[in-house]
Ligand SMILES: [Fe+2]
């Protein structure tokens with residue numbers, strides 16, 4: 176639910192974020208840590224920072240303007256566009272979303288030690304982050320670039336011969352199967368946080384973290400679905416076509 180700008184000004188940071196956790200991110204993007212300003216109104220925080228509350232409200236509204244492409248659009252898009260879209264997702268996760276969540280968790284105060292997942296969450300998130308970055312690097316460096324090469328293959332026998340050896344080095348079928356079967360990297364965190372349930376949590380900072388993690392888990396699910404249902408099946412079909420073509424060329428020669 177949105178607050179009207181005029182109402183926003185006199186509302187306390189604590190109340191705004193209790194009502195809509197995404198305001199925490201809007202404030203963060205202007206260098207304001209919400210958990211240090213619970214009792215100030217938006218007007219007071221903005222004065223302190225020399226900002227207009229309209230900027231914060233505008234940022235919050237913009238967060239809902241999604242540029243996401245749905246599965247149907249991607250299904251009928253060229254393969255290189257699907258790859259560019261996935262890369263764009265990767266960069267958003269790594270440069271925007273995850274550093275924000277990581278900082279939220281790192282700055283969680285020790286008074287939350289009473290929750291039994293506290294230490295585990297602080298310990299496990301940086302490890303998850305590292306694994307996730309590795310997953311993305313592997314995809315971009317080896318898998319996407321291989322698929323792009325298949326896609327761009329020029330119609331000359333020299334390129335086909337080169338591709339023939341590249342194809343021997345990678346098993347796309349195996350990679351696709353593994354990607355489909357592997358658990359989401361978020362599975363551990365989902366279990367630890369009891370499916371991000373905020374039912375028994377009263378600390379607002381922790382509530383924001385759980386809601387951000389839940390939203391990220393959902394985004395990651397959509398992302399993996401695009402890879403499993405669109406990218407890999409189409410890349411496998413392309414690989415087969417290229418392989419048939421190479422066989423035909425060698426047969427004709
Ligand atoms: Fe990915």
Ligand SMILES: [Fe+2]
Nearest residue numbers: 310314399402
């Ligand atoms: Fe992936």
